[in-house]
Amino acid sequence: MKKFRDLPTPCLILDLDRFEGNLDRMSRFVTERAVALRPHSKTHKCPQIAQRQIARGAIGICVATIAEAEVMVRSGIQGLLITAELVGQPKLSRFVELLKRAPNTMLVVDNIEGVSELQTVVQRAGLQSGVLIDLDIGQNRTGIKPGEPARELADTIARSPNLRLKGLCAYAGHVAHASGFETRLQKSRDAISLALETRDRLRQAGHDLPILSVGSTGTYNIDSDIAGVTEIQAGSYVFMDVEYRQIGSASDNVYTDFSPALTVLATVIHRSQGKAIVDAGLKAFATDRPFGPELLDVTGVKYEFAGDEHGRLVLENPSRPINIGDTLRFMLPHCDPNVNLYDRIHCIQGDDVVDVWSIMDRSGGYF
Amino acid sequence: MKKFRDLPTPCLILDLDRFEGNLDRMSRFVTERAVALRPHSKTHKCPQIAQRQIARGAIGICVATIAEAEVMVRSGIQGLLITAELVGQPKLSRFVELLKRAPNTMLVVDNIEGVSELQTVVQRAGLQSGVLIDLDIGQNRTGIKPGEPARELADTIARSPNLRLKGLCAYAGHVAHASGFETRLQKSRDAISLALETRDRLRQAGHDLPILSVGSTGTYNIDSDIAGVTEIQAGSYVFMDVEYRQIGSASDNVYTDFSPALTVLATVIHRSQGKAIVDAGLKAFATDRPFGPELLDVTGVKYEFAGDEHGRLVLENPSRPINIGDTLRFMLPHCDPNVNLYDRIHCIQGDDVVDVWSIMDRSGGYF
Numbered sequence A, B: 001m002k003k004f005r006d007l008p009t010p011c012l013i014l015d016l017d018r019f020e021g022n023l024d025r026m027s028r029f030v031t032e033r034a035v036a037l038r039p040h041s042k043t044h045k046c047p048q049i050a051q052r053q054i055a056r057g058a059i060g061i062c063v064a065t066i067a068e069a070e071v072m073v074r075s076g077i078q079g080l081l082i083t084a085e086l087v088g089q090p091k092l093s094r095f096v097e098l099l100k101r102a103p104n105t106m107l108v109v110d111n112i113e114g115v116s117e118l119q120t121v122v123q124r125a126g127l128q129s130g131v132l133i134d135l136d137i138g139q140n141r142t143g144i145k146p147g148e149p150a151r152e153l154a155d156t157i158a159r160s161p162n163l164r165l166k167g168l169c170a171y172a173g174h175v176a177h178a179s180g181f182e183t184r185l186q187k188s189r190d191a192i193s194l195a196l197e198t199r200d201r202l203r204q205a206g207h208d209l210p211i212l213s214v215g216s217t218g219t220y221n222i223d224s225d226i227a228g229v230t231e232i233q234a235g236s237y238v239f240m241d242v243e244y245r246q247i248g249s250a251s252d253n254v255y256t257d258f259s260p261a262l263t264v265l266a267t268v269i270h271r272s273q274g275k276a277i278v279d280a281g282l283k284a285f286a287t288d289r290p291f292g293p294e295l296l297d298v299t300g301v302k303y304e305f306a307g308d309e310h311g312r313l314v315l316e317n318p319s320r321p322i323n324i325g326d327t328l329r330f331m332l333p334h335c336d337p338n339v340n341l342y343d344r345i346h347c348i349q350g351d352d353v354v355d356v357w358s359i360m361d362r363s364g365g366y367f
Helices: A016-033 A047-055 A066-074 A089-101 A112-124 A148-158 A181-204 A242-246 A335-339 B016-033 B047-055 B066-074 B089-101 B112-124 B148-158 B181-204 B242-246 B335-339
Strands: A011-015 A061-063 A080-082 A106-109 A129-134 A163-170 A211-214 A262-272 A275-278 A301-305 A311-315 A327-331 A344-349 A352-358 B011-015 B061-063 B080-082 B106-109 B129-134 B163-170 B211-214 B262-272 B275-278 B301-305 B311-315 B327-331 B344-349 B352-358
Touching: A011 A016, A016 A047, A016 A344, A047 A061, A047 A066, A047 A352, A061 A066, A066 A080, A066 A089, A089 A112, A106 A112, A112 A129, A112 A148, A112 A163, A129 A148, A148 A163, A148 A181, A163 A181, A181 A211, A262 A335, B011 B016, B016 B047, B016 B344, B047 B061, B047 B066, B047 B352, B061 B066, B066 B080, B066 B089, B089 B112, B106 B112, B112 B129, B112 B148, B112 B163, B129 B148, B148 B163, B148 B181, B163 B181, B181 B211, B262 B335
Parallel strands: A011 A344, A061 A080, A080 A106, A106 A129, A129 A163, A163 A211, B011 B344, B061 B080, B080 B106, B106 B129, B129 B163, B163 B211
Antiparallel strands: A011 A262, A262 A275, A262 A327, A275 A311, A301 A311, A344 A352, B011 B262, B262 B275, B262 B327, B275 B311, B301 B311, B344 B352
C-alpha cells in the first residue's frame, strides 16, 4: 500500500481517524441538543465528505455557489441550502436547471428585486422554490436588515406564487472567530436575538417560518442552546485549522473540540544556517490571515511565506532535527480557502494512503 | 458570439489586445538588447500562453514545479528551466521521465547532496541533464552562497558524468517589487554583481558557464543592460497586477510598461447604504499582499475581503453608479497566485469571448 510520505508534495493529507472522530462528535452533539445540522460544504467542496455528513444524520448541506450546488446534486446529495444570493441570468438559469433535479433546494434572498427576478424564472420553468430570508445580524455583508425591512421582504415572497418562504438564514460571520468562549457566547446571543425578534415580528404578520439557520464551528455549542434555532451550518469542524484553534474553547485556551484532521504535506528542499525551505508557499496555503501554517508535530519552528512555491522555516528552537528531504505536515491557516488550492485529498490511516477524493473544479462545475 | 458579461462570475477575463501588446513589447525589448527571454510560466500555468511566448522568440520557459514541466512538455514546449530544486524520489523519478521527452530540460541545484542524488537517478536512466547552480544573491530562500561554496558545488557537478553545468540561476526575488526605479536599479545591480563575481571565480576554476539567468518583470529593463546577463525570466508582464503597478517605472509613479490584461469579472449581488457586495472573495483573488484588487475602470471605490465568496465595495466616491447585477472587472492584487485559483482563462476581444484556455491542475499534473 502506498505510504503518504511518498506522495509528491505539496499535497493535502486527511487523517481519516481524526476526521471521522470530528464527524461523530458533531453528530452526537446535535443529536443530544435536538438541533439539526446542515453543514457548510464550501469548506471541503468534496462530495465524498458531504455523503459522510449525510450518513451521520445531517439533514442536507449548505453550499455557497451554484457550481457547488451542481456538483453536490450530481453526486446524489439533496437538502441543499444555497447561502449566497444568485444574481444575473447565467446563475439563475443554472439554478432553475438544478431545481428540476433537486426540488427541495433552498436559496437565500435579501431584496425585493431579487425576489421578483427569482419568481419570474422559477414560474417560467413551472417550478416551485423554497427560499430563506438572508438576514444581516451584524456581519455587514449581504442580508436585509432585521425588523421592518425583513417583514416587507417576507410579504413580497408570500405574494410570489412560485416561492415558498421557509425561514431565516442568519449567519453571524463576524462572531465565528471571536476569541474567548465567553466573548463569543455574548456576541452570538446578541446577534441571534436580532434574528429571533425578526422571526417573531414576521410570525405576527402571518408568516410561517419553520427554519432558523445559524452558526459556525466557533458557535455550534452556543447557538444550539438558543431556543428557536432549528439548524446549525458549521463547516470547518471536519478539518479544523490554525485560526479556529486560536479562538479558545469553553474549557481551554486552545480550541480542541475537534481535531486537526487535514494537513499539507511538504518536503524540505533546502537547509542552511538557522533555516529550512519547504516546497509549499503561496499556492499551497491560504494567505488571507495574518498568520501562516503551523507544524503538526514539531515546536520551535516558525513558517514564513517565501514565494509561490517556497516557505521558510525559521528554526528558532526546533523540537526535532529538520533535514533536507524530510516530509513535514502543516496545519492549515484557514481551511476553506486552503482546500480550494488543491484538486485532491489523500486519505490516510497511519502511514497508508487508503483513498483519494476529488475536490471540485476551482471555477465552473457545470453539468 | 458569447459576450463576456454573460459569463458566470467570478471568472478570469484576458483582454487579448492588451495581452498580445505585452508579449510584443517584451519581445521587441529583449531583441533590441540582444538578451534572451525564458519567461516564467508559473505566472500563467497555461500551455497556450507558453506557446505564444515561444512563437514571439522566447528560447524556452521557466517552470517552478515538476508538474508544470510535465504539462508544458506534453503541450510541445521545449527549452525548460526548472527554477526550484527537486528533492525526493517521487519528484526525481518524474524528472527522469520528463528528461526522456525533453532532453534539453535544465534543473537548478544548490547543494552537494542534491547533485549526488540527481547524478544517481539520471545515470541509472542512462541520460544526461543540464543543471544551473541556484545562487542566493540576497533572497534568503534556496540557493547556495556566492563565491567559494558555489565553486565547490561547480566542481562536484563537473565530476558528475551525467550532469552538465550550464551556468547560474540568480533570481533576486527580494528586488523584483522594490519601489522606485532608481532604488530597484541599485538593488538589482548589487545583487547581480554577486552573481558576476561568482561566475568569474568559477570560470577561473575552469568551468564553462554559458547561461546567467536572472530578472523579473520589475527588473527586466535593468538586468538586460548588465554585461554578462544572458537571459531574463520575467513572468508577470503578460498579465500585470496591482503590485507591479505600484512599484513605479523609469518615467512614471505607476508602472505602465505593460498593460493590465487579466482581470476578474465579478457581479454585484447586494447594494445597500454606502456599500456593494460582489461575488468574488478569498477564493477569487490572491490574498497574500496587504492590498486587495482594484477596479479596472472605476475610481473612488475600495475593495475589502468579506469571506470566501464575498467582497465588500466601500463606495467612497464612485466615478459611476454601482447597481445590483452590474458586472465589474478587477485588476489582480498579485497575478501568479491569483491565476492559480481558476481553471480557465476567458479570452476576449471587445465584448466577445473568442477563446477559452485551460489552466493546469492545482496539484498533480501527471502524464
